[in-house]
Amino acid sequence: MLRRSNLRIVAITRGAPPTGQVITVGSAIRAFNFLSHFKRSGFECYFISGGNELKGVDEVVDGINIVPFFADREIPNILDALQPDFILVNVSELVQYIPEDTGAYVILDLFAHRFLEAFYERVDITADLFLRLDMLTRADYFIVQNSRQRDFVYSLLMLSGIQDSINRVLTVPHFATGIQIERKIQKEPVFIAGGYHWPWADDLEYIDTLVRILEEQGNGILRIYGGRFAIDSRADDVERKYRKSPRIMEMGVMPYDSLLKSYSEASAGVVCFSQNLERHFSFNFRAADYLSCGVPVIVNDYMPIGELIKRYDAGWVVKGLSDFEEVVKRIISDVEEVAHKSDNAMILSAQEFNPSRYMDMLLNVLKSPSKKTVRENLIKGLIRIVDRYVREGVENSNMLREIKKLEAENIRLSERLVTRDMEILRLNNEKTEILRKSGWLEDEVKRLSDEVNRLNSEIMVLRNEKDRLNREVAEANAKITELYRENGIIKDENGRLMSEKNSRDDEIIRLKNEIVEVKKAMVNLESEIQKRDAIINELRKKEAELEGIKSLPMYKLYKKVF
16 A cells, blocks of 8 residues: 555666766666656656765756665665655665565566576576575566566566566566667768677677678778676676777767767667577667667567567568678668668667656556565475475484494494403413413523523633733834834934925026026127127128229229329
8 A cells, every 4th residue: 555645766776877977887777767757757766876886976866866875785774764665676686685574565677687697607506596586575566678588587476486477577678768869870881789798698709790891891880889897797707809900999888878879870780699598588778779879780580679670670680690791781882771770760769669658557557556475485395395304304313313322332332342352362372471481491590501601701711812902002002102203203304305405496496597697698698799790781881882982983083183
């Protein structure tokens, strides 16, 4: 029963509302879109999210109150303070922080199937499944994005024990943005793709194929948006190593308004992935945003949105890489086909993703809400069975403990008997040995007496030998003393001879020095003789020249005159 006319709803999520220049995520955008439409219907709305993600966000955005929490355990206190009529949760892990006895009606938005995503993460699948089945019992209503998800949730609700599940599951896809975006198709073909890197969303083969074709054609570019998910550590180990090419523009992450404006310039959006179970049920937010911007999309034929794309001719549905290659080449070459499908994309978005189409249905259900009824479910049934076996096991274990005590006592007594038997055997052996030795003790005494006499005789002989050796040692010492004396004389003689040798060595050195000096004098004398020989040769030359002059007629005339 609702308590007031002015109903109050809170949305618990992760990320910031799509406002201003704040970077946000899909769960926050979806939660804020819901609250915006509840606000128009007269609800008092509260947007509850992590405080670190709400930095720089105003306390009130478009009439919606923004409430931060800095630890998950703060959520119950916030709910207690706000006393909401409805609680909308779209991050399933946070539903466990809603008190089980809350009077509010809890709406769990299962837009992303964590049950399936867990198969591609490093988690204990069994424990994760039981945990999430238990989480379902905390909610009264459930929201999915397509009929496949709805049917899948029916089976989960049955396992959780929730009654009347048919009337508690509502289908609400990702809303059209409502933001007025002007379509600006570029002259050169522009493809867009990307998003946060999740282990279950592998688009590597399709992106590499697209880039290869763009390089071969020499026309077109690919804009890749997103990257690692900043809020959730589940994507930390995921890395997409796309083909390196100048045809790729890395756009990164950007505010939601800017992102949509950038989308509006594209020729086609690529929403193709390697097939897996999660992708078979998923509804991709990017595809809805592309279509709302008038961008036709390329999707796999196994994806739920493929049926809408075919019906409205709002893009291309491919079975595999070969189909994908053909479609890319057509987009590059056929501008008219792209323009036609672009118009259809906007029509599809306006009709299939119109918020009023789904919000009216949701509001009608919430006019007369009811709490769910839960019967015994899989988890409680298992707990009951396990509890029974545990109780029986406790009784059996008491008997087993008593049996083990008796067995232990039996083993202890057996060990004591073995110890006593060994002691008796040892004593008997000692008795036998004593009896055996008593007969030959006298013979042993006589033998030992004879041995003593023999040893005394040997001792006397050894003493005489010792005396002889002492005498020989004394004689040897006397000889050693004489040798030391003679050695002293020899040392003195060696010293004298050494002195004489040193004197002779000094004399030899002196003579060698004199010889060196004589050789130097001889060298000087030789040099002097050479100088004199040079002078004599010079004089002889002059004498020869003079003799030549004397033989000249002029000289003879000179002599006659003078």
